[in-house]
Amino acid sequence: MATMTELSSIEGENKYSQDMQVDKKFIPSKVPGLCSTRYGLAFILHFCNLSLVTQNIVMYITMVAMVNSTDHQSQLNSSTEGLPTDSFGGPNNTPKSLPARGSGFGGQFAVWGKWSLPHERSRLCTIALSGMALGSFTALLTGGFITQAIGWPFAFYIFGGIGCVFCLLWFALVYDDPASHPWISTSEKEYIVSSLDQQVSSFKEPLPIKAIFRSLPFWSICICSFGHNWLLITIVVYTPTYISSVHNVNIRDNGILSAFPFLCAWAIGIMGGWLADFLLSKNFRLITVRKIATVLGNLPASAFVVALPYLNSNYITTVTFLTLSCVLSQFCQSGVYINSLDIAPRYSSFLIGLSRQLSYIASILVPMITGFFLSQDPEFGWKNTFFLLFGVNLFGLIFYIIFGEADIQDWAKERKLTRL
Template sequence: MATMTELSSTEEKNKYSQDTQVDEKLILRKAPSLCSTRYGIAFLAHLCNFTIMAQNVIMNISMVTMVNSTGHQSQFNNSTEGPPVDSFGGPNNAPKSLPAGGSVFGGQFALWERWGPPHERSRLCSFALSGMIMGAFTAILLGGVISQALGWPFVFYIFGGIGCVCCLLWFVLVYDDPVSHPWINVTEKEYIISSLAQQVSSSKQSLPIKAVVRSLPFWSICFCSFSHLWLINIFIVYTPTYISSVFHVNIRDNGFLSALPFIVAWVIGVLGGHLADFLLTKNFRIVTVRKIATVLGILPPSAFLVALPYLTSSYITTMTLLTLACGLSSLCQTGVYINALDIAPRYSSFLTGAARGFAQIAAVLAPTVSGFLLSQDSEFGWRNVFLLMFAINLLGLLIYLIFGEGDVQDWAKERKLTRL
């Protein structure tokens, strides 16, 4: 009798599981994709990231003009051939401006804990983060043109106005979760809630600080993010200077050539998110997808930059390598940067913010150290800058490949409290 009951119970569970899977598939087919609330939130996050990075880059472009301006716009042509430099030869404003958006980077991941279905997180997060790349592209391309045509204050008026519009849209259209959103499609709400049912709980649990500090997967994210941000800072701060010093192009061509790699990076970053989600639907392990994306986003770009000083005679080859290096670097958006959502969904906003805050040290060190190397050795300065960057990138990547994980960590799982 007991055996028959157990068999009956097992059959009911199997039937319930099959029915649940069928219901989820039906919801998935009916749930809107591109014209949906979750993709609308990703677009707003894209705009916010666009504004943050554009303002940072604009600060780099306009600092010398602001300091030296005497009201004559013609001075712009003589003051923006490269980023402003401090006593070490590095951009004196980059360390002050780049870390400003670090808290926003971590804060937006709190949304994807409750808005991002597991098999859509790569594309949603990559599209949102690609706003930073588009911001860099737009600011580098148009910053000089706007300053020349209208004066440097209008650069801040325009991009500051875009930021104000983004804030208003965010306050009105973005909500904590699908349940509290007043205009979301019912089918989409059911799809998101059902896909996150096993990862997100309504119960509040304190952050296990000691477990986080002892977590090697978390520290691997921190060090790898640091190494990648060092690479990105070299691109943003020193690509215009490198092009000017090697090929002696004028400011208009310099702005276009400096911005070109970033539009390629934007395209590759968005497509990379879709490819990562596609691989996950084909039963690839999450950790495998994250590590492949991270390797492609760090190793080839670093190698390409190391080769640049040996190819100075070839203009086309140099620009091709710069464009490919910057483009491939955006693949880290679907790799290490969203890995916190995999290993600790309920704490991903804190972990991502902490990792980003740690990585922002590179925003301070990279321009200063690189500027010092350039000022000390005019002949081999660029080679030393790129070799140091390669060593840092390789070390951070190795740490991530060894200790990075894709499964939810034990300390990040829901803890059931029992009373005696």
């Protein structure tokens, strides 16, 4: 008598997730590298991420100009009414912007679930994600100049127009998978499909919501990402304020100094992905590489920020520490931020989108708490702000080190119906 039994297809999945080994004899000799379709997608996503970040940061930059351009007695007129600020006068993220940012970040991992090869995943993802650092550099360097030279509305016109261009490139050149791409070479298509045949589901499966929310590896990603985002928000939003208040640097120089660390971070972010894949090729375990990258992106970066209040008299050291903090933070791109692709390749888009949405809560809390600290006592406010940053960041890192995994979870494995 025939019965239906649900069985897990575990052959190859645990081997991949534990060791990330790729049998090189199956790699075609003529598969293109940098000049390939998959790397082309990485660079398109690189510039799409650049556009997302520039449009977000330009809101911070133009906020002061929008307020100052109105009459002092009627600052809350129709042109500025409803724009949120924290209690210290700094900009705050609107809750409405968070779903868009989380969707843009998580949506791209639906692409990598079907396009990134196991031994190239770190470098492809970091090429794409490093566009955020370059976007921060671009917006901080040019946003203030555009606002002063031709007016704050043109900052939105210019960066919004750039976003439209990259959106058109996305619609024209990005496809769901290699099989549906019209211009990919046959060798590259076969190469990608054969490398991912253990991870890509052949049919639609329901999303295991309960299992996801019970998963400690998933929550370790969320909590660590929250702590790291707390660090990044502080660096991006309050570095200009800190430089200005402590060292009395003028606005033009302030923009240059605020932007320079992100240029360095852009280069290091890409290099971090290549380094992660190099370590994997040297038989490092996948979870070891992910945790090393995450530690490098959290602990030293937050430690450099904590040291800043004790370097008030040393301007050069302050800028150096800020640069090092920003640069080292980018190692998380090849660590915790792509870990969802390891534990659940077929659900990675949902997991990363959800974890980013939760981590963006820091975008609301950081301005509120920092504004409160600085309004109470500017001198000790910076110390309290940076010590809180270190504590939140360290808690998330420890939680990830304890509970983080890289094995494909049981609830993420492909289920096959087998007739007995």
